Structure formats: structure tokens, C-alpha cells
Amino acid sequence: MKKVFFSLFALATVLLLVGCGNNQTKDAEKTSASAVTGQKVKDTYSKSNVPTVFIHGYGGTLNSFGGMIQRLSSEGKTKKEMVITVQPDGALKVDGQLSKKKDNPSIQVLFTANKDTEWNQTEWIYGVLKYLKQQGVEQVNLVGHSMGGVSSLRYLTTYGQPNDASTIKKFVSIGAPFNDFTESSESRDDVLNKGPNVQSSRYTDYRNGITNVPSTLPVLLLAGKLDASTASDGTVPLNSALATYSLLKAHGNPITYQVFTGANAQHSQLHENSSVDKAVASFLWEK
Numbered sequence: 001m002k003k004v005f006f007s008l009f010a011l012a013t014v015l016l017l018v019g020c021g022n023n024q025t026k027d028a029e030k031t032s033a034s035a036v037t038g039q040k041v042k043d044t045y046s047k048s049n050v051p052t053v054f055i056h057g058y059g060g061t062l063n064s065f066g067g068m069i070q071r072l073s074s075e076g077k078t079k080k081e082m083v084i085t086v087q088p089d090g091a092l093k094v095d096g097q098l099s100k101k102k103d104n105p106s107i108q109v110l111f112t113a114n115k116d117t118e119w120n121q122t123e124w125i126y127g128v129l130k131y132l133k134q135q136g137v138e139q140v141n142l143v144g145h146s147m148g149g150v151s152s153l154r155y156l157t158t159y160g161q162p163n164d165a166s167t168i169k170k171f172v173s174i175g176a177p178f179n180d181f182t183e184s185s186e187s188r189d190d191v192l193n194k195g196p197n198v199q200s201s202r203y204t205d206y207r208n209g210i211t212n213v214p215s216t217l218p219v220l221l222l223a224g225k226l227d228a229s230t231a232s233d234g235t236v237p238l239n240s241a242l243a244t245y246s247l248l249k250a251h252g253n254p255i256t257y258q259v260f261t262g263a264n265a266q267h268s269q270l271h272e273n274s275s276v277d278k279a280v281a282s283f284l285w286e287k
């Protein structure tokens with residue numbers, strides 16, 4: 001009986017160990033699969049030392065792009081290295097330093113007079129890009145939300161790519177009212193193909209200065225709408241956010257657009273939207 005008992009016990013022990021081994025193998029396979037998946041995701045994004053400059057909208061603060069930069073940093077897609085605060089007289093207060101490492105560095109630009117005009121913001125953007133050029137930065141990406149997008153495109157249509165400033169490699173606008181807040185009954189397709197019928201003075205300025213924009217500059221327009229029946233993000237009409245698509249396309253610019261729908265596509269939530277994060281990262285850094 002003792003021999004039978006010990007034999008049964010030994011057999012049960014072997015089966016138990018085999019079972020644990022199988023579970024460990026499965027867990028190892030899962031870990032390996034996750035590691036491989038993670039590696040693939042990581043390798044999808046290229047890394048360089050070209051900084052991405054984030055410009056907030058009207059009344060914006062450190063929080064405006066702070067969340068997006070933090071989320072993208074936690075995913076290993078960028079690294080926040082500098083904050084540049086522009087005073088009303090154009091003086092710059094610089095916090096941080098560019099490492100010149102290939103970590104897709106991010107620079108957050110803040111305007112102390114955050115409710116000033118787009119013309120002043122345009123000059124301040126120029127001042128930031130001149131400072132960066134002096135620091136040896138040849139190229140930057142530019143991301144602007146709302147008025148930050150408006151002022152960024154005004155900079156491009158006014159100055160193009162001046163030799164004393166960093167060259168803009170890619171440009172992203174998020175919920176920017178390029179045709180001001182002009183309401184339009186035109187379909188989205190009509191605006192994308194022909195531009196807006198009713199054109200604001202802002203749009204006219206873009207049209208008049210389009211030849212200053214390098215035709216090779218890739219552009220991404222991101223826009224929001226609250227629901228399927230609302231052609232607005234609650235602040236900026238959809239047709240205004242997409243107004244410059246046909247203008248830039250006809251100029252030869254590689255241009256794409258994306259429209260987000262839902263509560264997270266509300267104007268001030270666009271830069272808190274994980275889908276917008278993904279679109280920005282894909283456009284700027286995806287291989």
C-alpha cells in the first residue's frame with residue numbers, strides 16, 4: 001500500500017509540475033508576444049533631434065499642450081526639453097535646454113499676453129524660431145491649436161522660410177479657425193475641393209501670401225465636430241478648420257486632414273483627445 005501511495009503521489013507531483021511548466025510557458029509566450037508587440041510599436045516611430053514646437057491657442061496656458069506632451073512622452077514618442085515664454089515685448093524666458101539627442105524633443109511656447117492679436121503672435125513665433133536658429137536648430141515641426149494654428153500659418157504666409165529662423169519641416173493645425181468664425185452651409189467636400197465661398201479677411205491674407213509657403217511643406221489639418229449633425233467643435237466651424245485645405249493642395253503642399261467626432265472633439269478637448277495624440281504622433285514621427 002505504501003508503494004502504491006508513493007507512486008500515486010509521485011505521479012501527481014509530476015503532473016502538477018508539468019502543468020505549472022505549461023502555464024509558465026504560456027505566460028512566457030504572452031510576455032514574449034507583448035515584448036515583440038511593444039518593440040513593433042516602438043520601432044514604428046522614428047527618432048531624431050528635430051524639435052517639435054507647440055503653440056497654444058487664445059488664452060492658452062502651460063496646461064494647453066501640457067497634457068498632450070506628457071502623454072506622448074510617457075509613450076516614448078517625444079521628450080519635453082524646453083519651455084519658452086514670450087513676453088509682450090518679444091523677450092524670451094527660456095527654461096530647459098535642448099539635449100540634441102535623437103529623442104524627438106518637444107518645446108512648449110507660452111505667450112504671457114495670451115489674448116493678444118494673431119499679428120503679434122506671428123512676430124513672437126518668428127522671434128522663437130530665430131532664437132532656435134541661433135542655438136543651432138536648423139529644423140522644427142510646428143503644432144498649433146486654435147489661434148496658435150492661425151498664427152503659425154500667418155507666419156508661413158508672411159515670412160515663408162527665412163534664413164535667420166529655423167526651417168519648418170512639418171506643420172499641424174488643431175481646430176484652427178482659418179476662415180475666422182464664418183458660418184457656411186457648403187458641404188465639406190465643396191470646401192475641400194473649392195475652398196470657402198464666403199472668405200474672411202484672414203483667409204484672404206492666406207490666399208495672398210500662399211506663394212511664400214514652401215510647396216514641399218507637409219501639412220495636417222485636424223478638426224472636431226460635436227456629433228454627426230453638428231458641423232462645429234462647439235467653437236470653430238468645421239468648414240473653417242478645413243478652409244485652407246484646397247488652397248494648400250493647389251499650391252502643391254502634401255496635405256491631409258482628419259475630423260474627430262464626439263465630446264472629446266469639443267474645441268478645448270481636442271488637445272486632450274488620445275486619438276488626436278495618435279494622429280499628431282503618426283504624422284510627425286511615424287516611419
